[in-house]
Amino acid sequence: MKEESSNCPRCSAPLLASDEVCPFCRYPLTAGASFEDAAAPPPPLEASLLEPAPAPEPAVVGPAPDVAAVATEPPPWERWRQFGFFTALWLTWRESVFRPVEFFRRLPPAAGYGPPLGFTLIVTVFGLFFSFYWSTMEGAVSGTLERGLAVELVGGVVALVFTLALVIPLYVGLLFASVAIIHVGFLIVGAGRRGYEATFRAVAYASSPVAFAVFPFFGPLLSLAWGMVLIYIGVREVQRTTNGRATLGFLIPFLAVLALVILLGLLLALALGSLGLERAA
Numbered sequence: 001m002k003e004e005s006s007n008c009p010r011c012s013a014p015l016l017a018s019d020e021v022c023p024f025c026r027y028p029l030t031a032g033a034s035f036e037d038a039a040a041p042p043p044p045l046e047a048s049l050l051e052p053a054p055a056p057e058p059a060v061v062g063p064a065p066d067v068a069a070v071a072t073e074p075p076p077w078e079r080w081r082q083f084g085f086f087t088a089l090w091l092t093w094r095e096s097v098f099r100p101v102e103f104f105r106r107l108p109p110a111a112g113y114g115p116p117l118g119f120t121l122i123v124t125v126f127g128l129f130f131s132f133y134w135s136t137m138e139g140a141v142s143g144t145l146e147r148g149l150a151v152e153l154v155g156g157v158v159a160l161v162f163t164l165a166l167v168i169p170l171y172v173g174l175l176f177a178s179v180a181i182i183h184v185g186f187l188i189v190g191a192g193r194r195g196y197e198a199t200f201r202a203v204a205y206a207s208s209p210v211a212f213a214v215f216p217f218f219g220p221l222l223s224l225a226w227g228m229v230l231i232y233i234g235v236r237e238v239q240r241t242t243n244g245r246a247t248l249g250f251l252i253p254f255l256a257v258l259a260l261v262i263l264l265g266l267l268l269a270l271a272l273g274s275l276g277l278e279r280a281a
Contacts, residue, residue, distance in 0.1 A: 014242050016105065018071045072108040075205070078115045092119065096208045100230050104237035107205065109198030116204030117172070124171065125164060127210035127223065134216045179203050182235065186249035191241035202234035 080088035186192035
């Protein structure tokens with residue numbers, strides 16, 4: 001069943017029904033009360049005279065260190081000492097791929113860059129290895145390998161290791177840059193108030209489908225399609241925003257890049273046109 005959502009009575013930010021504290025303005029929400037109850041008028045004066053009114057709760061002033069942890073739970077990967085390395089890796093991959101809404105809704109928005117970065121690197125290297133393996137096997141089946149299969153595999157693994165030494169730093173840089181672009185789009189539509197770190201953690205854990213490269217033929221296509229869906233779900237849930245704002249947050253960077261490409265194309269066409277006119281003259 002889909003969890004109900006509404007807006008904070010103080011700042012009108014989108015909330016989940018399970019929120020106990022507004023993650024944006026830190027307004028305390030009554031535990032167990034519905035959003036309709038929060039906006040309901042006070043009881044009649046006669047009823048209030050029958051029993052003493054409870055003391056009002058003190059207003060939350062300043063940042064609360066535990067606000068980011070409300071209604072969240074670290075994934076097994078961030079508790080690998082409790083589960084074991086490979087078990088934690090498997091459980092995190094399974095939950096993020098097959099139960100993404102629940103996984104990203106519970107994901108703490110501010111718990112460090114290291115664990116999600118390590119997770120995405122492991123999954124990406126795993127996917128690259130199997131992409132190389134299946135391409136080598138395809139060459140062996142088609143008979144295009146000049147050397148034996150064993151020699152090609154050993155030589156390919158050595159080449160892959162050296163390639164990863166160059167690709168991994170580039171991948172990390174592109175990851176931080178792409179997350180920054182996505183986060184700017186969310187900030188523009190007012191949906192990135194949980195910070196850049198929350199967006200980074202969502203995008204990093206959304207790389208889980210890369211492991212579908214273990215399947216030949218349809219694996220890369222499945223990785224690309226489901227990976228894009230997970231990025232959308234992950235950032236939306238971690239930033240606690242709506243579908244409309246999330247869609248706009250992703251569209252703004254895409255439209256900006258598209259406009260830049262069109263502008264560069266027009267400038268190039270004008271430059272070539274002026275050059276052609278000068279030669280004709």
